Amino acid sequence: MLKQIERTKPSLFGLFTNPIREFRLIREQPRFFLSLLLLSFIVSITFYYVGETIGSNPEAIANIERLQGQAFSPAIKDQINVFVGISYGFAGFMLPWVTCLLNSLVLFLLVKAYQGKATFKQLYAFSAHLYLLTTLSLITDFLVNRLAGHPLGAPVTSLGIFIPDLSGGLLSSLLSYLSLFTIWYAIWLISGLQEITGLSKKHSQIVTILFLVIGFFGLTNVTIFYHDIATMLLR
Numbered sequence: 001m002l003k004q005i006e007r008t009k010p011s012l013f014g015l016f017t018n019p020i021r022e023f024r025l026i027r028e029q030p031r032f033f034l035s036l037l038l039l040s041f042i043v044s045i046t047f048y049y050v051g052e053t054i055g056s057n058p059e060a061i062a063n064i065e066r067l068q069g070q071a072f073s074p075a076i077k078d079q080i081n082v083f084v085g086i087s088y089g090f091a092g093f094m095l096p097w098v099t100c101l102l103n104s105l106v107l108f109l110l111v112k113a114y115q116g117k118a119t120f121k122q123l124y125a126f127s128a129h130l131y132l133l134t135t136l137s138l139i140t141d142f143l144v145n146r147l148a149g150h151p152l153g154a155p156v157t158s159l160g161i162f163i164p165d166l167s168g169g170l171l172s173s174l175l176s177y178l179s180l181f182t183i184w185y186a187i188w189l190i191s192g193l194q195e196i197t198g199l200s201k202k203h204s205q206i207v208t209i210l211f212l213v214i215g216f217f218g219l220t221n222v223t224i225f226y227h228d229i230a231t232m233l234l235r
Contacts, residue, residue, distance in 0.1 A: 032128035051088025055081030116197030
């Protein structure tokens, strides 16, 4: 009988089958490069198609011309969707690395404030693996809107879609910020903090709430709303 080989390195896809085990592996072997590289490629490809869609929109082209201070020639206009797509694709590739840096820095400060024990590398690896949910939120919004024929449509995972008639304000912004993936992220964050940092369940919940509140004001990032990226040049 073949002896089963015990895996000693954390895996992105292992989070779906046994997240607690993956969090323990992250604590023991805080590796993240290949996982984050894979997610960066996925986000980059998605961003490319978002940018290409925007570059094909006359209103977006007009806004770009306004920002540049000059009109494009017909030849450039024919290729601008590719230029915008490549620009978005590059930004999409870099975004996970920068986001995880900011997320892990905030987590490091919060964990230390509650006397948790974790290195910055452990928390960066933790943030990198949680970025799987951030990536899934982006892909879900992108694919659903694409299949529905509304490539620049509103996010389908945001809780704001359940109460669409709110006239702005704090509650509207909060519901738009929260999504199904934000809730999922919070659950994994609480569990992971207990396993990786040794914080109690109560303190892990407090750190998670503070982390999400900081994210609400744009200092950290849990989900990427495709609609916000897609309409950036349409405002």
